[in-house]
């Protein structure tokens with residue numbers, strides 16, 4: 016009876032309603048787990064918790080010889096099929112490895128006829144297959160011919176595959192799965208369940224029977240299922256839609272498998288039904304010209320069946336009895352004997368065997384059932400088909416075409432016995448079907464065809480595919496492992512393990528020394544790297560060591576260095592003036608005579624000492640005013656560190672009484688390091704980066720030194736430690752320079768413009784004078800050495816040398832200028848003394864000659880013009896140098912103060928009139944410089960000239976003050 020299309024539609028696609036009617040989570044089995052699917056690993060001995068090997072099984076692949084007991088038994092394949100003639104299967108004969116059946120979908124106006132059980136006719140041509148199901152066939156019929164043998168073979172240990180092939184709408188899905196509603200109904204012969212549900216219904220039924228009816232066997236089964244989809248060439252997990260683009264893996268350890276594919280263990284037909292519903296609901300569907308709910312992807316449901324069979328036969332009982340003393344202690348055997356006598360020995364032995372199954376082994380089988388529903392190809396695409404559907408149709412055509420090509424190759428190889436390479440890897444589908452097509456599997460193909468005339472070409476294509484597939488030569492094997500196989504396997508494992516151990520030991524012996532050395536060195540290197548990155552300050556004191564690292568110097572660093580040198584030069588200038596003017600070995604800047612810091616720049620063996628202990632307790636004292644005399648602190652140079660000697664600057668606590676000076680010193684130090692370290696150097700010092708260039712290296716060294724100074728100032732107990740840094744290169748080559756550097760380091764230059772405030776720190780340069788004539792070349796060499804030594808490398812020093820040469824050249828010029836000015840100052844000083852004496856004498860004598868004191872001003876006025884130069888110092892240095900006052904005046908010290916004041920006023924007045932603006936500016940500048948120097952000079956050499964006199968002189972010399 017031919018069913019109408021309306022009936023078909025009733026039982027048609029169920030995918031749209033499953034999610035609404037069935038809560039899928041509830042349908043899932045409780046005992047599920049995820050694991051890798053192994054498609055060709057079933058032949059490996061199953062790992063059963065009840066089985067214990069004498070040696071633990073190894074996972075490495077093992078190659079077996081032809082006579083290996085593990086090689087599965089190959090059934091004789093005697094069928095010789097041709098494209099047009101399929102030999103009739105004899106009743107009772109084993110199922111062929113490749114079975115091709117044709118099912119004709121019910122339709123009106125069909126041109127296809129079933130002319131016999133295995134032959135169909137299209138037009139005038141007949142095609143013969145293993146079986147043909149016409150439109151009147153039922154789902155049960157198909158199952159009996161295709162499904163039932165598959166279940167039997169699977170339980171026997173064969174890999175089995177069922178593939179539905181055909182054009183869209185030809186009834187593949189209907190045949191494979193059946194309508195959705197039927198899947199959740201109780202299975203019946205007349206039901207509409209597809210082949211797959213029937214297979215699992217049958218499978219679990221047989222398993223149950225097998226376990227119940229075999230008294231002399233203990234059989235355990237374990238089934239796990241997976242469900243995947245191949246859509247657009249990519250594998251997705253239908254049981255976990257989030258798993259997409261899964262990869263096929265093929266390695267020695269796991270065999271051929273789909274990575275991360277969900278596997279769920281099933282123990283009943285219901286479990287499988289739930290999985291089927293879930294997976295089919297996730298399948299991609301679309302509309303085609305023949306099917307409004309066409310499957311747009313290939314799907315593959317896989318069930319792996321593992322079974323362990325332990326025979327409890329009479330013979331085996333005897334064996335087991337012999338083994339019992341080994342398995343159980345004597346008291347247990349007595350109990351077993353008593354128990355067996357009361358019941359039955361068979362039952363007792365069965366229980367014992369079950370109990371001791373870990374020490375006994377029967378047989379094990381592993382088989383795989385692969386159920387594949389291919390997407391239906393369609394020659395005609397819908398006019399209104401979207402791009403996506405067109406793309407899907409393209410891929411389906413392509414993939415089915417690749418499968419057809421694969422079948423052709425395999426069939427050809429069987430016919431010609433030519434070993435042509437089989438294109439399994441041409442697509443995901445062919446890769447997945449590698450075992451089913453031409454491999455270790457029994458294959459059944461259902462060619463679904465539509466009998467309508469419009470589908471003739473697709474029908475013919477499908478039939479041709481079936482005929483070619485029938486020619487394929489599969490080699491199905493019973494995947495079974497026996498106890499003897501396990502013994503052989505255990506022996507092989509043991510041998511391989513021994514070989515591995517020998518190989519490892521020999522390898523270890525040969526490489527042990529080197530390996531230990533290299534690993535140790537690696538560890539050391541790692542520790543060093545870690546130390547460097549964690550605390551670079553540990554590295555800084557070692558910068559005098561040789562280093563082979565390449566140094567990168569950027570322009571900014573050089574500029575910074577140049578600025579530093581300029582600052583140093585300017586400070587040299589001032590100090591040099593002082594030094595030249597004083598002309599003594601020792602410079603003494605007195606700070607109220609209470610605290611003196613001695614800076615020695617003498618021999619290398621001597622240390623430069625700065626006492627700063629008293630400053631430590633005052634560092635946090637906010638009342639200490641910020642020193643204003645550090646208007647232009649001089650950047651301290653990088654300490655020179657030589658390989659053999661280091662000039663060190665030690666900080667001792669010899670004068671704890673003067674805290675103010677120490678505080679000033681420490682504050683100045685802070686000012687110095689804040690003001691003269693470039694930001695990037697500061698950050699570099701703060702961070703743990705490696706010093707990139709020599710400039711930073713030097714600055715870092717300085718920073719380190721300053722940090723040590725701080726530390727010693729803050730920690731009285733630690734002040735006597737020997738941590739120090741060297742100023743040797745400065746002390747040796749340029750004594751005044753050394754002082755200046757130390758001065759800059761300590762930030763103790765006298766305050767400018769505040770002569771009332773004594774300098775906070777005193778320095779004593781013990782042995783400078785003898786080296787005052789050191790050449791600039793020596794300085795240059797010293798600095799060069801400093802750079803090289805400080806960085807441990809001479810790389811990149813050339814650029815710095817150029818800058819240094821420029822700086823030194825400038826320093827030379829400045830030095831000569833300083834000398835000139837110092838000479839002028841000295842001369843001026845001498846003249847000043849004369850002026851103070853002679854001018855006063857003249858004024859007093861003029862007063863003495865005057866009769867009326869009130870007319871003094873009138874009398875002085877006439878002589879102003881003429882006698883100006885006689886009484887007042889000239890406005891230029893040259894004139895000053897040649898200026899002579901009248902020596903015939905008699906001083907009157909009683910009126911000296913008043914008279915000098917008057918003279919000053921007159922002098923100022925006259926200078927305002929006579930001096931030009933430019934000359935005045937020049938004098939102001941010069942006066943500024945001289946005032947600084949004289950101020951210091953006044954403090955340093957109080958006996959040479961009265962500071963009051965100097966001030967009064969300067970006041971009259973500077974009209975603006």
Ligand SMILES: Nc1ncnc2c1ncn2[C@@H]1O[C@H](COP(=O)(O)OP(=O)(O)OP(=O)(O)O)[C@@H](O)[C@H]1O
Nearest residue numbers: 023026027183184185186187188189306309310391
């Ligand atoms: N033997 C049959 N008896 C009754 N109805 C059938 C039979 N074969 C197919 N049908 C109906 O025909 C329609 C299409 O069938 P089905 O979806 O199984 O085709 P298909 O080959 O899977 O198509 P596609 O490849 O596009 O998914 C469905 O409604 C189905 O119920």
